[in-house]
Amino acid sequence: MPDPPMSTEAVDPSKVLREGQELFFAEPPNHRGAAELFEQVVALSPTWAEGHQWLGSAYEALGDEDRAARAWQTAHKLDPNDSRCLISLGVLRSRQRQFKEAIQLLEQGIALKPHYGLADAKLFLADALEGASRMKQAKQQWREVLELEPMYPSYDEPMKEARRKLRLHGGAE
Numbered sequence: 001m002p003d004p005p006m007s008t009e010a011v012d013p014s015k016v017l018r019e020g021q022e023l024f025f026a027e028p029p030n031h032r033g034a035a036e037l038f039e040q041v042v043a044l045s046p047t048w049a050e051g052h053q054w055l056g057s058a059y060e061a062l063g064d065e066d067r068a069a070r071a072w073q074t075a076h077k078l079d080p081n082d083s084r085c086l087i088s089l090g091v092l093r094s095r096q097r098q099f100k101e102a103i104q105l106l107e108q109g110i111a112l113k114p115h116y117g118l119a120d121a122k123l124f125l126a127d128a129l130e131g132a133s134r135m136k137q138a139k140q141q142w143r144e145v146l147e148l149e150p151m152y153p154s155y156d157e158p159m160k161e162a163r164r165k166l167r168l169h170g171g172a173e
Contacts, residue, residue: 013045020054024061031061042071049079056088065092083112087121094124099132119148119158126165139171 020037023030035058041051056071069092075085086109094102106125114121126141145162165171 011040011044013041013048013051016044017041017051017054020058024054024058029061031058034058035062047078049075049082049085052078053082053085053088056085060088060092065096068092081112083109083114083121085109086112087114087117087124090128091124094128094131097131099128102128103132103134116151117154119145119151119162120154122148123158123161126162130165130169135169139166139169142166142171 016037020034020041023037024034035055038051038055038058041048042055045051052071052075056068056075059065059068059071069089072085072089072092075082076089079085086105090102090105090109092102093099093105103125106121106128110118110121110125122141122145126138126145129135129138129141142162142165145158146166148158150156150159
């Protein structure tokens with residue numbers, strides 16, 4: 001005899017989130033399965049920004065930029081102090097060549113002082129500034145990256161990229 005279905009009260013959204021993260025980071029990744037689990041998280045706990053943040057990341061990985069943007073916008077409404085949704089949305093807008101909006105979003109995310117990934121966020125901002133032909137400000141961001149301490153998750157990769165970009169665009173290091 002099959003087990004009776006579990007009630008929604010018995011399901012722990014944190015556990016479902018972790019299961020989705022495992023699929024998201026699996027080799028090879030299962031972004032479709034992760035998205036389905038993150039959708040469950042959002043259904044179980046619609047006011048939890050973390051679920052929406054991860055759902056946006058899964059949608060982005062699946063190439064569904066509109067749904068990714070909506071998920072990140074919801075995450076930002078639920079937790080306006082979390083820089084990740086603004087930075088993720090800024091990167092998406094930059095990729096879509098919507099540089100003005102990308103710059104605004106990235107600057108807002110950086111102003112929230114991300115606890116890690118500041119160098120990456122500044123590189124994303126520099127890319128958007130470069131795309132908007134605002135080279136003086138892009139070079140300033142690359143220089144600022146070089147002044148940061150390398151840290152997890154990307155360690156010294158942002159510094160290498162900033163040096164490369166400054167050499168490419170004739171900016172002194």
